[in-house]
Amino acid sequence: MANNDGEITLKTSKSGSRTVATITASRVRKLNSLNTRLLEQLAALINDAIHQNEDLGCIVLTGSGDRAFIAGADINEMAKIGSPAKARAFISRVHAVCEAIRNCPVPVIARVNGVAFGAGMEIAACCDIIVANPKAQFSMPEVRIGIPSVVEAAVLPGLIGWNRTRYLLLTGATITARVAQEWGLVAEVAQEGQLDQKVAQLVNIICECGAKSVRIQKQLIKRWEQVSLDVAIKDGIQFFGSAFETEEVKPGPATLTSEPQVMMKHFFDKKSSSKL
Numbered sequence: 001m002a003n004n005d006g007e008i009t010l011k012t013s014k015s016g017s018r019t020v021a022t023i024t025a026s027r028v029r030k031l032n033s034l035n036t037r038l039l040e041q042l043a044a045l046i047n048d049a050i051h052q053n054e055d056l057g058c059i060v061l062t063g064s065g066d067r068a069f070i071a072g073a074d075i076n077e078m079a080k081i082g083s084p085a086k087a088r089a090f091i092s093r094v095h096a097v098c099e100a101i102r103n104c105p106v107p108v109i110a111r112v113n114g115v116a117f118g119a120g121m122e123i124a125a126c127c128d129i130i131v132a133n134p135k136a137q138f139s140m141p142e143v144r145i146g147i148p149s150v151v152e153a154a155v156l157p158g159l160i161g162w163n164r165t166r167y168l169l170l171t172g173a174t175i176t177a178r179v180a181q182e183w184g185l186v187a188e189v190a191q192e193g194q195l196d197q198k199v200a201q202l203v204n205i206i207c208e209c210g211a212k213s214v215r216i217q218k219q220l221i222k223r224w225e226q227v228s229l230d231v232a233i234k235d236g237i238q239f240f241g242s243a244f245e246t247e248e249v250k251p252g253p254a255t256l257t258s259e260p261q262v263m264m265k266h267f268f269d270k271k272s273s274s275k276l
Helices: 036-051 075-079 084-103 119-126 151-160 162-171 177-183 195-208 211-224 229-243 258-274
Strands: 007-015 018-026 056-063 068-070 108-112 115-117 129-132 137-139 174-176
Touching: 007 036, 007 195, 018 036, 018 195, 036 056, 036 084, 056 068, 056 195, 068 108, 068 119, 084 119, 084 151, 108 119, 108 195, 115 119, 119 137, 119 151, 129 177, 129 195, 137 177, 151 162, 174 177, 211 229
Parallel strands: 018 056, 056 108, 068 115, 108 129, 115 137
Antiparallel strands: 007 018, 137 174
């Protein structure tokens, strides 16, 4: 899939018994911005990772280099769009990438190593967890070039609230990784030079969890985004029952790992000592 004007790569590794797929946008000269070819490749490789690895535990999505995650859609290509129909076709490819991420049955981690602008921020926002470099920046600058933010910009109010979404989309402002974390967009900001270690730690934690339960949980979270609170609660009863259709669930003290037992003992010991 190599190309002088960028490529999307897929590499797999193991975390315990699970496969981890790392998908990288590599177009460093253009800050990993995505043209039609790369958008189509990215959507295809996300689906390949899902369908070619039955033991898939999670996907890590990132960009090459240390300057950019994905700096958005290719501005030069957009400048050459000659009709509304072509514009709709182009933005539909951005949506296809975001949809592939949201429909992925396993967690997708965004390893944000630099700027995430426009479509890059939308792609990151569609991932389940964002881990960012402290120098990472986020922006939706479309209004500054005469177009609205569309497609998966619509997920932002659910993540950061309506007021902050309005602020970003109506001004094209840029925020830091720390601000994005304070707003609820970014889950963790790694220490300088520790991004890979933080992502690897998170991958291992996810892959140590029950494979079926993680998939059910992701499906349920997506369902929560789409239905009322009452329906979401009732749905949870059905999803909880479905978890017991597998051998993965074996209720009882023997299922507790040593770590939870130690945590619980520490909690109760602390409660007891506080009463003395």
